[in-house]
Structures are given as C-alpha cells and as structure tokens.
Amino acid sequence: MSLVGLVIIRFFALATIWIILLGLLVNALGASLYSWIRWYDLHQEEHPSNAHKKIYNTYLIGGLSGTATFVNIGLLIFSLRKRVRLVAELYREAGRAVSDMPHLFCVPLLTFVALSTMSTLWLYVSIWIESSGHLTLEGTTTYYKKDAVMHIARWFNVVMAVLLLIFIVGCQDMIVACSVAHWYFVRDKTELKAPIRRSAFYLFRYHLGSVALFALSTSTFRFLRTAMKKFEYALINPKNQYIRPLFNCCDCCILFFEKYLALMSRNAYIEMSLHGKNFLTSGKEAFLLVVNNRWTMQSVSATGDYILLFLKILAVFPPVIIGTFIYQDIHAINHVWIMILLTAFLAFCISHCFISVIEMVIDTIFICYCYDIKWNDGTDKPYFMSVNLMFPLVKQCLRRMRL
Template structure:
C-alpha cells in the first residue's frame, strides 16, 4: 500500500498526525490498502510503536557494538587479570588453605559491604537532583540504560539486593561456623591432591575448546537448516503496482507482464519458505539439532568430570603418593575414559539431554500459548516446567557421582549410579554438612574474584580512577564492566570447578574408604591421618560397615593396581 511517509532512522514511517481529535496519515483519517479495503489511520499506531522500538533497539545495539570495538583490549586485560587472580588464589590455597579460606570470607563480606556503601552514597548524592525521585514504574522501559543510573530508586534497589545477600552470607557463616573447620580440612586435602596433579588446573581449557567446537557445529547446522529451504522472491515496487508483493522468478522477471506494467519494480529475495515436503519437517529437524547439541555438550562435560575424577581417585587410592601414582594422571585418566567408558559417558549424557530437550519443548509450548486464556493449561505447564527443572538438577547430581564411581571401579553407568546413590544416602549427614559447605566456600571464592575485578573495572571505565587518562570514549561504560564481570565469573568457575570435582571425588572416596576398611594392619585406611581424625570427630556419625553386603568384596582399581605391584 502507498501512504504518506516520513524518514526515521533511515526507514520510511507513516506520516501520522493529529487533526482535531482524530489520528491522520497525511491529511486523511483513512486510506485504501490496495485490495479494496479501507484502513483507519489509528490502526497504524501499534505497528508504528513496535517499529519505533525496533529502530531504537537497533541504535542501542550499534552503540554497544561500537563500545566493544573501543574497549575490547581493555576487556581482554580484565579477563587476564581475573585469570591471574584465580591462579594466585588456587596456588595460595595449596599452601595456606586455612588462612585463605578465612581471608576469602572476610574479603567477600568487605567487598559486598563496600558495594552497599557506594550505592548508599549515590542514593544520597541524587537526593536533590532534578528528576531523580521519579519511580521506575513511571519511568518505564528505556533503551538508554544510563537513564536508570540517575534515578534514586535504582540505587535503592541495589542497596536492598546487596544487603539481603550480605545478611544471607553472614547468617550462613554463623550457623555453619563449626562445619567450616571441617570443610577447611577437606579443602586442604584437595589442595594436596591438586599439588600432585597440577595439570588438572589446565584441563578446563580443553573442555572449553571442545564445547566451542560443539557450539560452532550446532550454530552452523542451525543456519544451514534455516536457509536450506526454497528461496521466495516477491515484487517490490516504488510506485503503485497491482502485482506488489506477489511471488516472482528473478531469472526471467524482466520479460514478464509484471515487469512491463510496473517498470520501476524489482524481483527481490523475501524469505526462505515454500510448500516443499522438507518445509513441513523443518521444526522437527531443528529440535533434533538442539537435541544433538545438548547430547554432545553433556558428553564433553561428562568427559571432563570423569577425567578429573579418575586423576584425583588415583591420588586417593595410592599408598605412596609419589610412587603409586601414574606419571601423567590426567592424561592416563583421559585415555581410560575414552577407551573404556565412552558408552557410560554417552548414556549418562543422553538421559540428561532428553530431559533438557523436554524443557525446551515446554518453553516452546509456553511461547505458543502465551496468548491463551486457559488458566488450567498455564498452571499445568508451569508445574511441568518446575518438575523437569528439578529432575534435571537431580540427574546432574547423580551423573556427577556416577562418573566418579565409574572412574574408581570401571563398572557401567547404571551400576555406578546405583552404588553412588546408596553410598551417599548411607552418608547423608556428611553430604549435607561437609560437601555442600565446601561448595559454599568455593562459591565465596568465585564471588571474591568477580567482586575485585568488577570494582577495578568500574573505577576504570567510569572515569573515577584518579590519574588514569587511558579511559576509552564509550556510549555505555557498563557494557565492558558487565562483560568483564560475566567473563571473570566463568574463568573463576573454570578453575574452581577443578577444586569442586576434587572435593567431590575425595569425599566419595572417603565414604567408600570408611566402608571398605577399618584402619587395621590388614585393611588400613587410604585417607590421611589428619583427614580421618577431623572428619570422624566432627561429623558425629560412626563409620558404616556392611560386611554382609556383596559389595564388600569389591576393591577400587587403584587398590588392585597397588596390590599387584
């Protein structure tokens, strides 16, 4: 349809106006759509509003892209600093585990406290600023996110969030103060294990590389699937034309009746579509591609977990740590996982991938039914999404411990998952008070690194660092700050995931050691005497033994190797 228009951000928009109390386009309140129907000018308002949002979003995206081009080298420097801090923290944990844990706890509290102090100062500073007392509801959604930083309510929200986080951490530390001492002992043992297997710190780089390959393969396949349909071409006209938006063939368009009657028109590509049989199955193929992506990504993650578990298990089940351990424990464990346990890795990752694809299907249905008015359907869909989220978390927990048991004994996935589950259930108190407390302390370590790097990047990019004249000229200084914070978290998570896997492996080996051995000369413990004394003294749970169990005759592979030697 041809209507009066005006340029806006290099696009043609309807020339809407107000004449009296009516909306007009040009000088008319209605117009013909070219097919004999009359359209009211006011009916264009929703479309113009949405198009304006799209245009403004495009401008913001371009500004963000320009900020990345201006600050990418500073972002890389920030990520390098996060990597160095993570390495320093890991090395210090190796020699000063107890001191570093308490320093980490105090530093996290101080960093969050400084965040509360800074937000409070900004809140007070904006007290008499014009327009600062407007509420976020009145402000609405703004494409320029810097606007929110000039509103007092934004800083008040930051203060409340940080204060709640600080309170939760302090309360957890108060209630878990006795368990922290036990967790420190487990972290010390993990530090010794990592000291004997230092190459494990760099294994996450291989996992990251493999995941990058999987993501790239999935993305390329998705693009090929989306563009492998028939290309649809339509007539685009600059003047009035009865064949506007009709399909055409660009190869012989110039000699057709459409081109003769509309000399200023062109036959241009519109979209990929058509009525081919392949088009009917395109969504199914895309879902299949997503399923393969989840399966391969879970397989890569499972391979890393089993490799690290095998390396740390070889440390635990060695009487003499320097003599009985293999020369390259990570490489040896990686080879065993690929040679003997590929089926277990594939089966465990398959179960997890099926659950994740079901969650994607539920999200797809939720998107399709967003406009439905059936309250029961929405409630049922919400319940299903919640149940499958919990199921995914449970399967990840079971898979992680099953891979540890596979690395120790070499059994199949189902048997290892059953043995790991019942072993943890027999030691459920230790799981609650030791393993999870250790995970909490390692999470505080991630927060500390992210907080330090985030504060440094904030002072640099906001121009508040005195004496620094190298700040790039940016549209939004929060773009590189958020990028560095997110990247720093993933970097810290990569290093601390090795520690977490080490702790989980040693903890499962510890529980297994208690059930297999009694500390006598015939059946000595493999754990260190310090770890044995602290864990048995403080967990307030006697060692569980089941001599009548058929599993009593099972011996870990590391023990078998030591006995043979």
C-alpha cells in the same frame, strides 16, 4: 589470581575459610543496614517524587536481599562450626592433589578446544540450515521458505549442540574424578604413573557410553521443557485459568528431574571411577552415599559454593582494573563500560573453567574419604587418607567415646 587464592587456601585453609565466611557475613550485614537506613530516610519524606519512589523500592529490595543473605550465611556458619576443620582439610587435600597432578589444569584447555570446535561446526551447520529453503516470491520480494524438514533440522541441530556440550563437560568431569580417585587410593604418591592419561583411556574404553547416556537424558529433559513452553504459548489462551497450571506442574516435574540428574552426575562419575559400574548403578550408589552423609555433604557443598564463588569473583578484579586504565586511554571507544563488562565476563568464564576442576577434585576427595572410612578401620586396615584429614575423624571418635 584464582590460582593464588587456591595456594593460600591450601596452606592456610582453616583461617582462610573463617575469614571468607565472616567477611561475607559482615559485608552482608553492612549492605543490609545501609539499605534499610536509606530506605527509612526516603520513607520519611512527605511528598516523594517518582524518582524517589524508584530509589525507595530499590533500597527496599536491597535491604530484604541483604537481610536474607545475612541470615543464610549466619545459619551456615552456625551449622558448620563443628565441621569447618574437615572442610578445611578437604581443601588442603585438593591443593595437594593438584600440586601432585599439575596437568589437571590441561584438561579444561582440551575441553575449551573441543567446545570451540563443536561451536564452530554448530555455527557452520546453522548457517546452512538458515540459508536453505525453497525460493518463494511474495509481492516484489523473494525469500527462502523452509519446509518441515528444515524446521526439524533446525531443532535437531540445537538438540545435538546441547547434547555435545553436556557430553564434553561430562568427559572432563570423568577424567578429573578418575585421576583424583586413583591418586587418593595410592599410598606412595610418587608411584603415580600418568594418572590423567590412564583416566582418559578408562573413559574412552569403558565409560563413554555412560557419559553419553547422561548427556542424552539431560538434553531430552531440556528439549521437553522447551517444547512444552512452545506448546503453552501456541495453544493456550493467556487468560485460561485451568490448563496453564497443568503445564506449570509438568514443567516443574521435568525441571526437578533435570536438576536431580545435574546434581547426581558428578557423584555418579566419581562412583564410576571407583567401582567401574554403569551410570544408573553408580547414580543409585551415589544417592545412597549422599543420604548417609547428608550433613557433612551439605557442609562441604555449602561452604564450597561460597569459597569457590569468591575465588571466581577474585579472578575478575585484576582484568577489570587493568582494563579500566587501558580503555580510558583509547578515545575511539565511546562506551567504555561495555568493554569492561565484556572483560569481566571473559575473566569469569576462564576462572570458572579452572575452578570447576578444583570443585570436582574436592567432591572426589570427599567421596573417597567416605569410602575410606567405610572400607577401612585404621588398625588392621589402615586408612588411605593423610594425617591431617584423619584429625577430624579422630576428634569425632574421641567425642563419641566421652559420651
């Protein structure tokens, strides 16, 4: 279902984006008005019961959330009104890239196999660690007491699992970014020769250490946050008003660096695929590029978050509807909604794996678009972008000439 949505967005990108944004705005307004009306009706009751108070608070939270969502989407639409055409063309170019390189959707399948293998090995090692120790007699029962080495091994196993998880996902992003960058800067798209296989070769030949460095940095920050939480619970009195803010401040700083790395990692991978530099240099250049194109980048990112989330949710509906009819006929299942929620969760995860590829494709095309404008002028140095993607740029130049 999400692939159908991607096909629709490719051929009707501009209309689809406006329909999705305006539909979200209308739904947020309707949910907000309904919650406020119900809250007002309950507020007028003279002797509310405890159940009414809970419902009253629920509608109050719903009204506030709906209003905040409505204002957020409204401000987004107002700020994007002049950049929606560019966003639509980027989505259209992403559809072209995927249609020219359909094997991009095989990359998340390989990622799934790698993650499944890693999870199996992690579970196997975890079982060995948890079942190891020194046989100890306590009263009438015996158990395996773990020494310091086993506790360190438990933490080491968790840290390595997180590191490998980030590393595998980073390899996927790097392969997709390198493939799309190669596709963008080739004038004749029919001359593409195994871009995904070539990107995988570049990854393992040149950039494997950079991806590993990012995985190590991110897992280190996550381990520090977890260790700080452990120290906070073990050493600090809950009523202490002086040391707890210090831990919260340190946790906030570590979280900031972790989020910054996660935010810049995709752009750094794209820079690595374009220039072939290391992760730190590419991250610096990606940061400067984002700062110089912050408004357009914000428009693409904000719109993409809503549209891609809509596609993920859209992919959940068919399995849930089909599962509802199937599970209702199976009388051996006592809690049908648990199975339906599990089906929805699995469908969302599968759609997320494939749509994350589209998200990386869009980010890569946008970075390539920015460098295309920076390196070329459209006359002596012709652009690599398509005619449709060139239209917003020409329109912007004409607007500047009029001024």
